[in-house]
Amino acid sequence: MCQDAVHRPMNRRGLFVTGAAAALTLGSVNFASGAGRRAPAGGKETRTVRGTLPPGAPDFVYLPVEVPHGVSELRVAYTYEKPAVPAGTLGNALDIGVFDERGTELGGRGFRGWSGGARTEFFLRADDATPGYIPGRVRAGTWNIALGPYTVAPDGLPYEVTITLTYGAPGTTPRPVYPPERAKGRGRAWYRGDCHLHSVHSDGRRTLAEVAAAARAAGLDFINSSEHNTHSAHAHWAEHAGDDLLIMVGEEVTTRNGHVVALGTDPGTFVDWRYRARDNRFGKYARKIRETGGLVVPAHPHATCVGCNWKFGFGEADVIEAWNGPYTPDDEVALADWDSRLVASVRGGRPWIPAMGNSDAHREPDPVGGPQTVVLADDLTREAILDGLRRGHSYVAESKDVALTLTAAGGKGKHAGIGERLSVDRDTPVTVRLDVRGAPGCVPRFVSDQGVVHTGPALPASGEGTLLWRTTASYAAYARAEVRHPPTAPGLPGPLAAFTNPVFLGRAE
Incomplete structure (x- = not known):
């Protein structure tokens, strides 16, 4: 049985605030079985x-679906128009997800999945769900399909959503294994x-098995x-x-004002993303990341993609992702910004924020482990790795071939590492x-709060070499190292092959 409903272009008076995020709730979708008619098992x-979202639509549009008793599977498919737009004008992009009968409250328990714009349909039932979605019973009540108009063309965003209910025994949800x-x-x-x-x-293309194999390689x-x-994915990684x-x-908490990696949280932790910097909600969810054992890591903070540039400030950051994927100009900006924050922290007597690097790999040929963060940890455990990252006992290398050792020595046999x-x-x-080791032709150099203070010759074909610099704590508050490839553009430094967090010099004030 099929029935069409049309939602007219929204009236701006229909907006309401849920939590802190502006949202619109459309009219409910009802099914015949919800009016007392019992559908046969296996029936559908x-x-x-159908509707159209105008330019300036709220970040989230909720389509309520009245799910009757006896449903074993919910399946949703959607399409939307992608008209050509003039150069420099944003076209249509529409994300999708779903919340169950427990509601859409910000940070609530109703979240059941999100695929963004990565797929055009999904399903949920007790024993299985489309990747990105959480298996579980399809209980009776008001579910909400969440539409996220990421960008809207000048003529609006026409969409179509098709909801299919399958009736039958509810099934059993396997206990997650992490x-x-x-x-x-x-x-x-x-x-x-x-x-x-x-x-x-x-939005990746690799299976979990392929990601794990690439990581080992x-x-x-x-x-x-x-x-x-x-x-x-949490419940599917154990094998x-x-x-x-x-x-x-x-x-990766993907807001409209930047992305943050919730790193190493307790399995099963969901961190909400439905807010902007102006909503003053990020601090709450940063605390949730830490309360569940994780680190708050602003990702690619100076990336130029829509919604990627970091707008929340760094007051809640535990680590900053200063290098994301193949080295590009926005990574150079991120590194310089991190270095400026490092200078300000040591001169102002404030805690410093370590840096890290990650691949952000999605699909072939994106290299997993390019770059990678190398961490000094007491053992290979979640707790020890997170502690090493939090303390900045780490450096970043473009591949497994590159290895660094940075030390400072002085006084009566004293020495310190990264x-x-x-x-x-x-x-x-x-x-x-x-x-x-492992950086042939690259140029090593030292950087302190005074800037670039010492540069060595290019490393030989063996890729191995040592660089020394003599200084005092009165001149340099810290020293960190960079290893760079030859420049590819006049007047600009070459791409990074590796960089370290700092070694601090002098007594703590």
């Missing part, structure tokens, strides 16, 4: 809804990881699951972990040493 009912929080490590050692990855559970010891606005690969879970402090008097001579 379908409704199709990956272990420990792998077979090497004790206190340097471990390589990539904490920003996508699979078929959001890239020489990684750990990864973090970070799908856009969903935790659906891909092993003694050689620690798999942590999280989410993320540590060499506690010496201001005028005590200090020697900063960088050892590099």
Whole structure:
């Protein structure tokens, strides 16, 4: 049985505020079985809804669906028009997801899945769901299909949503099994990881098995699951972990004002994304990330894609993703911005924010582990890796071939490594040493709060070399290292092959 409904262009007076996000709720979609008619087991009912969203539409438009008793599966398909637009004008892009009968309250329990614009249909039932969606019974009540008009063309965004209910026994939902929080490590050692990855559970094209295989091939010891606005992958990673690969879970919280990687949260944690910087809600969800054991990592903060540029400030950040995927100009801007924040923190006596790098790999040929963050941790466990990242005991390398050692020594046998402090008097001579492996033809250099302070010659064909710099804490508050490829454009530094977090010099004030 099929019935069409048409939703007229929205009246701006129809807007209301839910939590802090402007949203619109459309008229409800009803099914015949909801009026007391009992559908036979295995029977189906379908409704199709059409409408047009205007330019300036709210971030989220909810389509209520009255789900009657006896439904075993909910299936949703949608399409929308993508007319040609003039150069420089944004066209139509419409995301989709769903909330169950527990409601759409911001941060509530009703979330059942999100695919953004990655797929045109999805289903949910007790024992299974489309990747990006959470299996579970289709209980009676008001469900809401969430439409997210990411961008709207000048003539509006015509859409069509088709909802199909299948009737039958409710089924049983398997108990989720999550990956272990420990792998077979090497004790206190340097471990390589990539904490920003996508699979078929959001807009990636690799299966979880393919992601895990690519991680192993890239020489990684750990990864973090970070799908856009969903935790659906969490319960599917366990079979891909092993003694050689620690798999942590999280989410890429993808707001309209920037993305943040929730890194290493408790399995099953959902972090809401339906707010902008002006809504003053980010702090609440940053705290939730930390309360569930994770780190708050603003992702690609200076990326130029629509909605990617970070607008929430860095007051809640635990780590900053200063290098995302193949090195590009926006990574250079992100690195410079992070360095400026580092300078301001040491001069202002404030806590500093470490940097990291991740691949953000979605599909072939995106290289998993390019770049990767190398962390000094007490063991290969979730807790130890997160602690190493939080403390800045880490550096970033373009691949498993590149390895760095950065130390500072001075005084009576004192020495310190990356993320540590060499506690010496201001005028005590200090020697900063960088050892590099796996970077043939690249140029090593030291950077401090005074800028670039020492640059070495290009490394030989072996890719190995050592760079020394002598200074004092009165001159430099810290030293960090960069290893760069030859410049590709006049007047600009070459792309990074690796960089480190700083070694701090002098006694803490």
